[in-house]
Amino acid sequence: MKKIAGIILVLTLVWSCKKEEELLPGWFITDQVGMANMVSENGIDYQNQLYFDLGTGQLKAQNKRDAWDLALGCDPDHPNLMVNSAMLQAVAATGDTDFSRNYDPSVHSFRYESAETFFNRGIMQTDFGSDGTPAGEVFLIDLGRDLNNQRRGHKKLQILQFDKGTYRVKIANPDGSDTQEFEVDTDAGYNLQFVSFNDINTVLTLEPLKDEWDLHFTKYMEKLWDGEDTLDYSVTGCLINPYGCSAYYAEDLSLDSTISYSDITANDIIPSLFNTSANSIGFDWKFYDLDAGAFAVLNRNIYFVRDTENQVYRLRFVGFYDASGNKGAVSFEYLPL
């Protein structure tokens, strides 16, 4: 009996278990909170493109990113055409105006729409002369990848006419099959209106009126330096409205750990730093933590945003995952100063 007692004693001496973790309290933020839910269904990332208005704190519009292929600028004096970077679409200028030729996409070099001049200046804008007359150069469009990451093939496109916001465009497969012509009459109340190549006869109004939104959440293409070369990467981030918005990343404040975000006031704003580039907020308020295998949000990154109503806000991002742990649920806090 003594032996057994001894054995039990020895075993219990070396028995330990994981301690129950102490729970942590939450905290309250008094700034306004914005959310842009790009979380996808069925395992497809960042399906949505969203438009957010800071003044009303409202999500003004959202669409699936595969809803459109061609964006048309609505300014009657400044024609502009863009393809859908969120679908990894790219454009190659052929240098040729003969639409009937059989073009081989593999011999052309494709470029993605620039993040900096997003909304304002697409690659195909070069076709328009100073008076807005298209030169008729044939462009090849790489239709990118569908939501299941499958290649979608190519189209060739020629701009036939532009007249005070009305475009006439011809598209076909590179070998000339499935040629279609269509006309789009745009509404100057918007920055862009859209067309899907699946249904060229319907003009899509996906964007809210241009003076009613400030931030656009989407996947887009960005040039990144990988240590050797600049490469195009598909990123997910926040672009600003070209119609009156400007913003900047307050680097000094962000890096100064003695400054609390809640203490930032209008006095901290440096007006000369406001930048109208579409990607002045961009995507790098988060990074992919390889060890964790998840994105981490840099909530010390502080931004100032001037909205379409000329109000300046302090803004920082606080979350990238929803309650179920799905990525693309962007949350941010902001306060008019």
Added chain:
Amino acid sequence: MKLFLSISCFIGFSLAGLGQQSFLLEVRDAHTDLPVTGAYVRLLQANDTLYTVTDPTGRASFKSASPGRLEVSHISYMPYVKEAKASQTKLLIYLTPSQGELDEVVVTGQSLPTLARESVRRVQTLDAKRIQRQAAVNLNDVLRNQLNFQISEDAILGSQTSLQGLSGAKVKILIDGVPMLGRLNGELDLNQINLNDIERIELVEGPMSVQYGTDAVAGTINLITKRKATTKPEVSLNSYYESVGRYNADGTIWFPLGKWHNSLSLGRNFFDGFDDTPDSRSLSWNPKEQYFTSIGTQRRFKNLLLRYRGEYFYETITNLGPAGSFSSIIIPVDTGAWVYPRALDDYYKTTRLNNAVYADYYLGEHEKINGFIAYNHFKRQKESVVKNLNDGTEQPFGGLDAQDTTVFGQLSSRSFYTNTLKENKLSYQIGYDFFYELNRGKRIAGNFKTIADAALFVSVDYSPVSWLVLQPGLRYAYNSRFDAPLITSLATRFELDKHWIMRASYGRGFRAPTLKELYFFFVDENHNILGNEDLTAETSDNYQAGINYSRQTTNGSVSLDFTGFFNNIKNEIRLIPIILPSDQDRSGLFVNNNIAQTQTSGGTFTAQYRFKGLEAEGGASLIGIKNNLSFSEEAASEDVSGFRFNVQYRLSVSYNWEKAGLTPSIFLNHLGARKDLTTNAEEDFVLREFAAYSLLDFTLQKRMWSNRLTLSVGVKNLMDVTDQQVTGSAVGGSAHSAGSSSVPLSYGRTYFGRLQIAL
């Protein structure tokens, strides 16, 4: 009175007409139940003394036997004495192996259990005494204090080793000859190899691919499990506490059931994690919990010994993320929002299930068949969960690779037939080695692949003159996935005189491409990485030569050993870019290819000295590495193409104070600075220097209760080494940049206590 009865009985037998009764004796190893050859048997009778020696089946007989005192002795076993009764015509004797003497019996790569000294190849043994004195829990603890081994630590993948400068992917690890399964990125986690059920560890440096096939390139580690052929139940209990937060307990029971000798062991090892920063949620040394059990049974049927061993192992590694490592939950309310912190936690669960049936069959005095058939199963699950640190709820995380299960299954068998044509002159061994492996998991094309390999091998022991043994070997294999290389080896042993032995060998080793290397598949928006079905095996040529001096005296022994080696490894598998990433093709294309070459060379000197209770062992080794980058023309022009050498010293001293039942021991292992050639992002050469460090352990053992209870206390890592500094300096180019970092080695100085009870 007893004697009188015995004599009466004997007379009775004699009267029954059995006067010329022969007395048959069988001598076996108490641990393995294998026959003991060459045991010296003495029967002291009233009027005469008879002598004989056991044959290869462990048997000996006396033509005419009358009662007397029976003495059995063998250089590797504890002496055995018994009063033989006249009634007995047959007697089975179990000899207990003696430990720590110069002449230890080894089995790795041998056709029959052989004295280490007489083995054609140099076989080192780390016996139970060494394991106990070092208070080693797992294989990592022992190899940390072994020359030519270098251990590295990873929070997730565990402890990995390199031998003779070659990575653990090129080290074969066997349990009783059965290959261990579950290599992640080529390496086995040494922390998962517990020593509670291990009798001794046999190490062979240099390739043993003729017998053991793939991975036996740098060396082979064979773990020999504990076996006991007892007549009454025996129990051993073991508990261990280490101040860093390790709590281990295990126990084994050996019990006979009829003619079956059985064992059952159970254990749990728990580590509650460690970090330099107190109260940190994320720990640099992750908490670990292991449960393990094994059962064994063995029985002899005349000339056949059958044995089964089954083993189950389950480990959970908990890798907690720092608080806030995952996006917080934001719950907006009218005046703002509530934010609740979350963390991303990973659980890594490993399950191992090993089953093996062994058979040893003696066809005759000079013929024997040994073999096993085994099924091993390995499962590794990664489960990432997002934990709400406010309410404690967890939910699975859906990120890339957040949930992952890797499964390996292997059916294997190896058997060989040994025939001694002429005792001590000519014997040969012919056998087969077979395995069928399946691998299920992400990143393998189709998520499932199998591979089969069947090989025939033959090796001959030929001794043309008494002082020379030649051991040529050949292995021919068929593999279902690639062209298996033809493997040859030649080992020689020269006995210059009683004290001096010289050994020289050439051997070819190979490492087969893994299913993952063959069928790797990782294609998405940003990646395009593929395996390569056309891969062949990595092959090595190893040259080794050594000389050994040993002398045994009445109270002690001395042994000196010097060995030099050279390894040339070709066709090493590396991932190479076929298409570099560009604007046109952002992911490029990377494919595995047999492209790299590595050479290592070096020498090891060891000395052992034993005198009465004192045991001292010391050694030094020099290892030189020339990695793949060193072979490039650029390396030659930058003058960095040579071998890079590093030194290692080891010393262990212990003194057995028998009267007090006390044994103090110290273990010192010093690893000198080591340099490694790599390239930086600009493709310039960088020489990384890994700083020198020393590990020093002290243990004190106290035996009590007539050796049934052993208490050990001690300090591990007395010099409190935690990290190894790594400094890099660019070679050539215009920019000279230097960087510094560190790699984890240990959690620092700890104190331990261990209690072992044998009932």
